[in-house]
Amino acid sequence: MILDLDIGNTLSKWRLKDADSSEIRSRGAVWTREEWRPGADIPDLDVVEAVRISSVARKAVLKETVALLRHRVGTVHVARSTPEALGVTNGYEESGRLGVDRWMGVLASYQLAGGCCAVDCGSAITIDFVLPGGRHLGGYILPGLRLMKESLKLGTRNVAIDPDSEAEELLVPGRRTVEAVNHGIYMAAVSAVNRIYSEVCDQQGVALPMILTGGDARVVSRGIQMPHALWPDMVYGGLEACFPLTAAERAGHMSGAPKVTSPAALEKIRAALAFSILL
Numbered sequence: 001m002i003l004d005l006d007i008g009n010t011l012s013k014w015r016l017k018d019a020d021s022s023e024i025r026s027r028g029a030v031w032t033r034e035e036w037r038p039g040a041d042i043p044d045l046d047v048v049e050a051v052r053i054s055s056v057a058r059k060a061v062l063k064e065t066v067a068l069l070r071h072r073v074g075t076v077h078v079a080r081s082t083p084e085a086l087g088v089t090n091g092y093e094e095s096g097r098l099g100v101d102r103w104m105g106v107l108a109s110y111q112l113a114g115g116c117c118a119v120d121c122g123s124a125i126t127i128d129f130v131l132p133g134g135r136h137l138g139g140y141i142l143p144g145l146r147l148m149k150e151s152l153k154l155g156t157r158n159v160a161i162d163p164d165s166e167a168e169e170l171l172v173p174g175r176r177t178v179e180a181v182n183h184g185i186y187m188a189a190v191s192a193v194n195r196i197y198s199e200v201c202d203q204q205g206v207a208l209p210m211i212l213t214g215g216d217a218r219v220v221s222r223g224i225q226m227p228h229a230l231w232p233d234m235v236y237g238g239l240e241a242c243f244p245l246t247a248a249e250r251a252g253h254m255s256g257a258p259k260v261t262s263p264a265a266l267e268k269i270r271a272a273l274a275f276s277i278l279l
């Protein structure tokens with residue numbers, strides 16, 4: 001079995017993949033912390049022959065995790081942000097400073113769709129762009145829905161946006177604090193994604209496919225006007241592409257990859273941008 005770990009600032013996600021059949025056998029998530037308890041937080045390591053890790057948590061978390069895994073598992077791959085990989089050049093001045101979860105998402109999206117806009121709605125919302133040909137332009141970072149809500153300190157932190165809400169319900173003025181806050185932060189997130197996407201496609205003169213991942217991807221997706229795909233396993237896709245271990249991965253297959261949705265025509269994206277600016 002292969003154990004894939006995606007350690008974010010809020011949640012540490014794990015997934016167990018069969019090395020022979022390439023099937024996902026189980027998955028889970030625990031709050032990010034320094035200590036993993038094999039058998040409790042993650043599966044028993046006796047069945048694991050290789051581990052692949054993407055971590056943006058504090059350095060100590062990764063250090064402890066690797067220390068624990070190294071003497072129990074034969075192979076431990078730790079992903080790093082590099083100046084170039086898999087046909088993509090990292091747009092950051094200091095490539096190592098780009099969050100490795102963003103780098104994994106960018107590499108996976110580029111493998112899948114070519115030039116693209118990769119959006120990760122987690123503790124932070126990150127929006128990254130890669131041009132056809134593989135030049136990563138860099139991206140945008142804004143607080144995620146939960147962080148925005150917590151920063152207001154209005155006592156609404158425990159009332160999450162119902163992920164099944166319709167976008168129309170979330171876009172009307174709130175009539176209670178919790179509603180005003182939820183609708184406000186939702187509006188902030190979706191308007192930023194819509195606007196940034198249109199701006200960059202306009203600047204670069206290219207309509208790019210958009211792919212969303214992260215804990216809040218489903219709810220944010222409802223407010224995104226442009227065609228896009230959801231890929232919950234996008235960060236894992238980057239791990240698979242960087243460290244292919246199974247026959248399917250060596251053939252370029254990434255688990256759970258969605259069908260790429262064609263982007264809107266550039267003229268339409270430009271019209272939407274002009275419309276939002278004129279308003």
Ligand SMILES: Nc1ncnc2c1ncn2[C@@H]1O[C@H](COP(=O)(O)OP(=O)(O)O)[C@@H](O)[C@H]1O
Pocket residue numbers: 007008009010011012121122123124144145146147213214215216
């Ligand atoms: N069951 C859940 N538990 C915690 N957070 C959740 C849950 N469902 C959705 N979320 C949202 O997802 C975010 C965490 O998403 P995730 O992509 O795992 O973040 P990160 O990679 O930063 O740890 C939280 O900030 C919260 O807004």
Ligand SMILES: CC(C)(COP(=O)(O)O)[C@@H](O)C(=O)NCCC(=O)O
Pocket residue numbers: 008009010056097098099100101102120122123124125126141144
């Ligand atoms: C921007 C992030 C905090 C997002 O992390 P996440 O929300 O997935 O936990 C992470 O990618 C990170 O720590 N990046 C380093 C800074 C940068 O990418 O510029």
Ligand SMILES: [K+]
Pocket residue numbers: 120121122123124125126214
């Ligand atoms: K994120």
